Amino acid sequence: MDIIKKLSHGCTLDCHDCCKFNVYTKGNNVVKIEGDKNHPYTKGFICKKGMAHLDRLNHKDRIKTPMLKVDGVWKEISFDKAIEIMAEKLTYYKEKYTSKSVMHYDQYGSGSVLKYIGDIFFNFYGGVSRHKGGPCWSAGMHAQKYDFGVAKSHAIEDMLNSKSIFVWGKNPAYTTIHTMQIIKKAKEKGIKIVVIDPIYTKTAQIADKYVQVNPGTDGALAIAMAKIIVEDKLYDEEYINSYVIGFEEYKKYLSSLELSFLIDECGVKENDIRELVDLYTNKYSSINVGYGLQKYKNGGNTIRAIDALGAITGQIGFSGGGVNYANKVYPSVINSDPYNSQSYGEDREFYVSNISKFIEESLKNTSNKVNYASDELDMTSNKVNYVSDELDITSNKTDYISNELYNLSNKSIKGNIPIKMAVITKSNMLNQLPDLVELERVFSKIEFKVCFDMFITDxxxxxxxxxxxxxxxxxxxxxxxxxxxxxxxxxxxxxxxAHKLMDEYYFFMELAKKMGLNDYPFVEKRTYLEKVIEPLKRFDKNLDIEKLKNNYFTIHNPVAWEDKKFETPSGKYELYSESIKNLGISPTPVYISNKYKEIEDKNISFRLLTNHHADTLFSQHFMDKKSIAQAYINRRMAKKVGIEDKDIVILRSKKAKINVQINIDDGVGNYIVKMYVGWWKKHGNPNSLTDTGISDFGGQVTYNESMVEIIRQN
Structure with missing residues (x-):
């Protein structure tokens, strides 16, 4: 008789909370998942998204056998046959066109270490064409890299030591439930909760002060606050002199701006801004920053402007303070590449935003008569390098990314090598990336495309x-x-x-054997993982997988930058960054206007904001939904357009159009259409409408620059 076992597990979704589970099994069946009540962070409660792992495990539509498309129809094949086909294709394209003719695209469909094994395989293969930048947080990550050296955050419990908690462009009630629990406890203690957001969210409902800012103008609000702080001498001079570089330059920039201009841009009244300043400068106050506010062309500068508030008021490195965006503690410590795969090849890189143009340009003027694998190809070009690390969007040009895209990265490689094969892991890219109609058209031109997934996604x-x-x-x-x-x-x-080779770790191992990649790590998972965590032994010399399984382990300091030793070139907080200046970008945070002038006169233009729902994460949890996509506008805007609640309308952008059902939600600001990200093509995917632009730095996709028209259906 099978006994019930309790096993250790963590949620692998791309979520803030990374919850710790207890998984109960009987035989080869999972009978229950529950939050680990003893875990210091999870504390026993998890969300519906985490619980859904069990539903997806046993879902009726889950695919467990490889399939090959023959004359447009899927046919089942064996794993051996799938490996044989992949090996033949990869070998042929490498020999004929170089390894850079293969594009490997992955994202955060699973966040666990060994689900990144595709990256390791393609390094041993010789390097491929890979994306840089991203759809999630990359502008903000680069901003904090320039300011602090790396993004680090306080423990969420440290908010209980704050006098005020600023939740800026974030809805933890939906996206990080454990953070929300702490915010509720803080409110019970009398700590002031401030929410800044274009949308009156579930989190805003418990705020002591809610500020509705115009979309894309958070930087204007932060700079307005900084201007008042400086003019009213509320800054911390002693802290600045000890730990900050560039205050005088930033002061000079602030003095060049009129407060009235910043107020007009962000749409927040002066007395409200002054109230925010009073709350924030009553030390210590923490800021928790979301990712939506950096999905604009000015996204990186927006995060830098918010970071600056913490620096000039001396609230970085103290309990109750901090500007919390991300917490990159482990990546610099663990050994994520224990077998040194990166030494086996370089990648050709392209920005995610411009994947369609990259593929299209690579396929132009290619010929079967050319041996692209020759070492004698001319690798020089007079074209602009649009895959440099940052982009100057402060110029007068309106096209912030030139149509000349896609000469090769400085990191790589040879001339116009065509993309002949694509391998997709951990991503439903034709759901999540912008301008999907164009991406579908271009993606279809690639000769051979392979997708690793549990389901037949878009x-x-x-x-x-x-x-x-x-x-x-x-x-x-x-x-x-x-x-x-x-x-x-x-x-x-x-x-x-159902089959061992469903595990990507073992699939890529067998593929490496088939292809004769003799230096590939042909080791069991446990051996690989022990090497990954080896560097953590400097924190606990007895740490191994067995100890990790049975204990709760962290290396995190609950107060970020407590020692005030920043990981910047200067060792200080860099309000003025030479690293950015060397790239031709303003070394101090600047505001780049993002307000659509005369929007009311146009009468048809609405900014499309795609947010995250409490019960869904990207596309994984939308698969079974039967309705068409849902969109949200406020009552005033509905009246202006002449529509009512539950009407079916067309949303149209310059890119495409979709049908949606309208929901009246007075929490949505004027001239905004809110949708939740993740709807599939069959429902009406908002990413058919979204913008392909790129942020000022970091290569962030500028989803929130998308404008749509609402068209009634009579």
Missing amino acids: TATLCDMFIPCTNTLESEDIIYSSMTNPYITYNERAVKP
Whole structure:
């Protein structure tokens, strides 16, 4: 008779909380998932998204056998056949066009360490064409890199030591439930809760002060606050003299701006801004920053402007303070590449925002007569390098990314090598990336496309071969968060998959054997993972996988930058960054106007904001929804357009149009359409409408620059 076992596991979704589970199994079946009541962060409660791992494990539509598309129809094949086909294709394209003719695209469909094994494989293969920048947080990450040296955050419990908590462009009630629990406790203690957001969110409902800012103008608000702080001499001169570089330059910039201009831009009244300043400068106050406010062309500067508030008031490195965006504690410590795969090849890189242009340009003027693998190709070009680290969007040009895109990165490589094969892991890219109509058109031109997934997603539908992968409950692994949960977790395999090679770790190992990649690490998972965590032994000399499985382990300091030793070139907080200046970008934070002038006169233009729902994360949890996509506008805007609640309308952008059902929500600001990200093509995906622009630095996709028209259907 099978007994019930309790196993250790962590949630692998791309979420702040990275919750710790207890998984109960009987035989080869999972009977229950629950939050670990003893875990210092999870404290026993998890969300519906985490609970859904079990639903997805046993879902009726889950694919467990590789498939090949033959004459447009999926046909089942064996794993051996799938490996044979992939090996033949990869070998052929490398020999004919170089390894850079293969594009590997992945994202955060799973956050555990060994789900990144595709990256390791393609390094040993010789390097491929890979994306840089991203759809999530990259502008803000680069901003904090320039300001602090790296993004670090306080423990969420430290908010209980704050006098005020600023929640800026973030809705933790939906996106980080453990943070929200602390915010509620803080409110009970009498700590002031301030929410700044274009939308009156669930989090805003408990705020002591809610400020509705115009979309894309958070930088104007932060700079207005800084201007008042400086003019009223509320800054911390002693702290600045000891730990900050560039205050005088920033003061000079602030003095060049009229407060009235900043007020007009952000749409917040002066007395409200002054109240924010009073609350914030009553030390110590913490700021928690979301990711939506950096998905604009000025996204990086916006985060730098918010960071600056903490620096000039001396609130960095003290309990109760901090500017909390992300928490990159583990990436610089663990050994994520224990077998030195990166020494085996370089990648050709392109920005995510411009993936369609990159593919299209690569396919132009290519010929079967040219041996692209020749070492004699001319690698020079007079074209602008649009994959440099940052972009200057302060120029007078309106096209911030030139149409000349895609000469090669400085890191790589040879001339106009065509993309002939694409391998997609951990991503439903044809759901999540912008301007999907164009991406579908261009993606279809790639000769051979392979998708690793559990389901036939919108991306898998356009591929030529499908490789089924494991659910997290079928995988031994390690998971850590670079957001709020500071603990690293060992994931025990709870149940066996239908086939060993459903685990990408073993699939790529067999593929490497087939291709004769003799230096590839042909080792079991446990051996690999022990090497990954080896550097953590400087914190605990007895640490190993077994100890990690049975204990709660963290290396996180609950107060970020407590020693005031910043990881910048100067060792100080860099309000003025030479690193950015050397790239031709303003070395201090600046405000780049993002307010759409005369929007009311146009009468038809609405900014599309795509947010995250409490019960869904990206596209994973929308698969079974039956309704068409839902969109939200306020009552005033509905009246202006002449529509009512539950009407079916067309949303149209310059890119495409979709049908949606309107929901009246007076929490949505004027001239805004809110949708939740993740709707599939069959529902009406808002990313068919979204903008392909790129942020000022970091290569962030500027989803929130998208404008749509609402068209009634009579």
